Amino acid sequence: MGEFELIQRYFTRPTPHAVLGVGDDCALLQMAPGMQLAVSSDMLVAGRHFFADTDPHHLGHKALAVNLSDLAACGARPLAFTLALALPTADPAWLEPFSQGLLALADAHGCELIGGDTTQGPLNICITVFGEVPAGTARRPGQPATQALLRGGAQPGDDVYVSGTLGDARLALEALQGRIQLPDAALHAARLRLEQPTPRVALGLALRGVASAAADISDGLLGDLGHILQRSAVGATLDTSTAIHLLAVQAYFTRASGPIDHMLSPQTALQCVLAGGDDYELVFTAPAAQRAMVQAASWASHTPVTRIGQIDAAPGLRLVDGHGAPVANTFTSFDHFKA
Numbered sequence: 001m002g003e004f005e006l007i008q009r010y011f012t013r014p015t016p017h018a019v020l021g022v023g024d025d026c027a028l029l030q031m032a033p034g035m036q037l038a039v040s041s042d043m044l045v046a047g048r049h050f051f052a053d054t055d056p057h058h059l060g061h062k063a064l065a066v067n068l069s070d071l072a073a074c075g076a077r078p079l080a081f082t083l084a085l086a087l088p089t090a091d092p093a094w095l096e097p098f099s100q101g102l103l104a105l106a107d108a109h110g111c112e113l114i115g116g117d118t119t120q121g122p123l124n125i126c127i128t129v130f131g132e133v134p135a136g137t138a139r140r141p142g143q144p145a146t147q148a149l150l151r152g153g154a155q156p157g158d159d160v161y162v163s164g165t166l167g168d169a170r171l172a173l174e175a176l177q178g179r180i181q182l183p184d185a186a187l188h189a190a191r192l193r194l195e196q197p198t199p200r201v202a203l204g205l206a207l208r209g210v211a212s213a214a215a216d217i218s219d220g221l222l223g224d225l226g227h228i229l230q231r232s233a234v235g236a237t238l239d240t241s242t243a244i245h246l247l248a249v250q251a252y253f254t255r256a257s258g259p260i261d262h263m264l265s266p267q268t269a270l271q272c273v274l275a276g277g278d279d280y281e282l283v284f285t286a287p288a289a290q291r292a293m294v295q296a297a298s299w300a301s302h303t304p305v306t307r308i309g310q311i312d313a314a315p316g317l318r319l320v321d322g323h324g325a326p327v328a329n330t331f332t333s334f335d336h337f338k339a
Helices: 003-011 056-074 092-108 168-176 184-195 201-206 221-232 240-246 250-257 266-275 288-301
Strands: 035-045 077-087 112-120 124-134 159-163 213-217 235-239 281-286 305-312 316-320
Touching (some): 056 077, 056 092, 056 184, 056 201, 077 201, 092 112, 168 184, 221 266, 240 305
Parallel strands (some): 077 112, 235 316
Antiparallel strands (some): 035 124, 077 124, 159 305, 235 305
16 A cells, blocks of 8 residues: 555545645645634654554544643644654554544544645654634733633632543553553553543633633643743642542442552552643643632533642642641653653
8 A cells, every 4th residue: 555545545534624635735724813823743652652552543542632632721622633654564454443543533523634744664643733722812921912721820829720530541551561450440441541531622622711821731740730830930739638539540449459558559649640641631720719610611521620739929849638748749750851
């Protein structure tokens, strides 16, 4: 199968919302009046971001999901994406489920595949996604005039929230690499979180005008919250007793093997939740006066949110237990060039 046959068979589709899609040297997107273009790129490399035996349907889903998560963190509505794909061989048995997983998620979010590139080489998937967000007014001096959610808007006294659950993807990785053992049901549930994350696009849209700052959690909660703190020139205090309950697969331990702490130390659980990575949930801040609006955004988007801390004027990130006593911060989020 040649390059152009591969593109035609698996990745060429109608693009009703694009002026011009696959087939020319460039795609053309027409922005609606008053809208700004939000753009993000992510790369998935075999052996670095996913196991060689990952179900290609799951991999297609995740390749787009990690990009849609960036749009969610910005409060942007998905429009379109491009796909650059390096393949060792043009294998229909792999390409068919990969394209199905990719395009099913694209269809679910109205995000059209409008172009890209293919070549032969080690398996590498690079997607650039395009979204739209309304223009607006600058909320702070030096910020752009936009309604997009940014990392630099957190203020002292704001609440800190996370969406969904955290730590399950890292727990799956620990189990798959043989460092811990999980009950079969727990491993299955955790592996789905690793390989098929849910981009929180609906929540991101609902948080426009409510959240003061936001980021998606790709490298771990503490690391990605740290980006908000740095850009906003603030600090934060997080309640670890609340955070540890964000590990969703705890329920499987109780049913299958007794309480979670019989198989997983509290330190390991916190490491997964606070610094695990690959969650693709949102961490965001909002004024305390907006708590009802945050809850309304949660209900409207069918996405659970949990308040886990508060923004401080003093720089730095502090961890406390349920009684307010300090907890040592020995947790390290993922870094591609340090891992």
